[in-house]
Amino acid sequence: xxxxxxITDTALICMFIVFPLAACFCFAKFPRWFQGFRMLAxxxxxxxxxxxxxxxxxxxxxxxxxxxxxxxEGVFALFFGSLYLWFTSLPVFLIAFLIRQAxxxxxxxxxxxxxRKKGH
Numbered sequence: 001x002x003x004x005x006x007i008t009d010t011a012l013i014c015m016f017i018v019f020p021l022a023a024c025f026c027f028a029k030f031p032r033w034f035q036g037f038r039m040l041a042x043x044x045x046x047x048x049x050x051x052x053x054x055x056x057x058x059x060x061x062x063x064x065x066x067x068x069x070x071x072x073e074g075v076f077a078l079f080f081g082s083l084y085l086w087f088t089s090l091p092v093f094l095i096a097f098l099i100r101q102a103x104x105x106x107x108x109x110x111x112x113x114x115x116r117k118k119g120h
Contacts, residue, residue: 004068008057011057014053015085016092019085020085050081050082051081051082053081055078
């Protein structure tokens with residue numbers, strides 16, 4: 001297995017699993033970080049993480065083998081690198097949102113059923 005493949009696979013695992021799950025964990029455990037103007041800071045930090053990570057992986061691969069850098073790949077990473085992580089995170093964010101909504105729905109349903117008196 002060559003080093004280029006290892007770098008690419010590690011980057012994909014981070015982009016599709018690690019970073020989105022870490023963001024969901026922070027959103028669930030530290031909701032104050034995402035209130036008001038702090039939400040804008042969180043969005044900017046997540047975009048900066050995306051841009052830095054995408055460009056870092058591409059240029060690290062280039063340092064190992066200069067022939068791996070293709071023109072369009074580098075240009076898209078420079079201009080649109082901040083969007084890559086958002087696109088890969090959307091499915092994880094959607095699943096996390098649905099799980100939270102289902103949990104809230106079922107906890108509300110259980111609370112409504114527990115407060116009723118028999119015979120009414």
